[in-house]
Amino acid sequence: MASNHTTAAPRKDPMLPSYLDDPALASVALVATDMDCTLLADDGTLPPDFNQLIASMENAGIVFCAASGRPCYTLREMFADHLDTIALMSDNGAAIAYRGEIIYKSLMEPKDVDELLGFTLEDGRGCPTVCSLDACYIRACDRVHDGYFRKFFSTIRYVDTLDGIDAEVNKYTVYFPERNAEEVFADAYRDAWGDRFHVTNAGREWIDVMNRGINKGSGIERLCEHLGIPTADAAAFGDTYNDIQMLEAAGHGFVVANAEEHMHAHANYLAPSNNDRGVSTVIEAMLAVRR
Incomplete structure (x- = not known):
């Protein structure tokens, strides 16, 4: 069975060109950017400016989009002062909002969801969550x-059982406190679910499961279509597996310097690290060439 991790032929030059x-x-x-370890510094803060x-x-005339595995309600709180102008791509593309209105959602x-939950509980590794x-x-x-x-979740409802949750569910996520999500993905989730859903790692702590065809790349394409913007004029910033399709879909794919080197195969250019506020640096360069 196929993996949902996109692969690309290795570059002859292992070093990506600079964003410059x-x-x-x-x-x-x-401009669409991942949040954790990309726009946010390691301490979880946004750039001060x-x-x-x-x-x-x-x-x-540039639309900003926060593109994250985080849910829409959390992103709304993070960007509360700008909801009437920006886009939010939440849950890895399973919900998209623009100017405060949901323009797309993919419900499971x-x-x-119950079948995935049973699998996680039987496997015995990780903490299941229903988003x-x-x-x-x-x-x-x-x-x-x-x-x-x-x-990550500003609104949590603790329940005795996750069976039969009565809600609009758009993502199933498993948290791995031992930071072994990549190993469990390869060992169990990829082959069990890769043909039915889009399954990906969101760093070393999470495995995310959405409906098949749902990822940040398809999210970029849907948002660009809604805005009337060609994907060639979209810029994307990311650092890990769940950013791959977005980096490849955008005409300008920037991987931050703190990303693992295997991510370079999916981007066009290298941005400074998250702690060096690389996303802001590249945006400032975009604005400077427009003046």
Whole structure:
């Protein structure tokens, strides 16, 4: 059975060109960026000047999109001052909002969620969560990880059982506190579910499962179509597996310097690291060439 991790032929030159080598920065009309380890520093903070940068992008005719595995309600809180101008691609493309309105959502069948839950519980590794448009449902027995969960899910409903959750579910996610998600993905989830769903790692702590065809790349394509922007004029920033399709779909794919080297095969250019505020640096370069 096929993996959902996209692969590409290795580059002859292992070093990506710098973002400064992009000859068409002035043509960018959409900036979509991953959050954790990409836009956010390791301490979880946004760049200190980012509110002003969003306003500057709007003035320059560039649409900003937060593209994340995080849910829409969490992203709304993070960018509350800009909801009437920006786009939010949440749950790895399973829900897309623009100017405060949901323009696309892909909901999972309850029977599929229950089947995935049974698999996780039988496997015995990881903490299952059921992600809906309005809240994340987590077993009460996993509340011990609440401090970590709150970094991603601003609305959590702890329940005795995840069976038969009555909600608009658009993603099933498993948290691995031992940071072995990549190994468990390759050992169990890839072959069991890769033909029926889009299954991917979101770093070393998470395995995300969405409906087949749902990923950040298809999300970029849907958003560009809605905006009337060619994907060639979209810029994407990412660092890990669940960013691959987005980096490949956008005409300007930037991988941050802190990403593992295997991610270079899926991008066009190298941006500074998340802790060096690489996304802001590249956006400032885009704005500078427009002046």
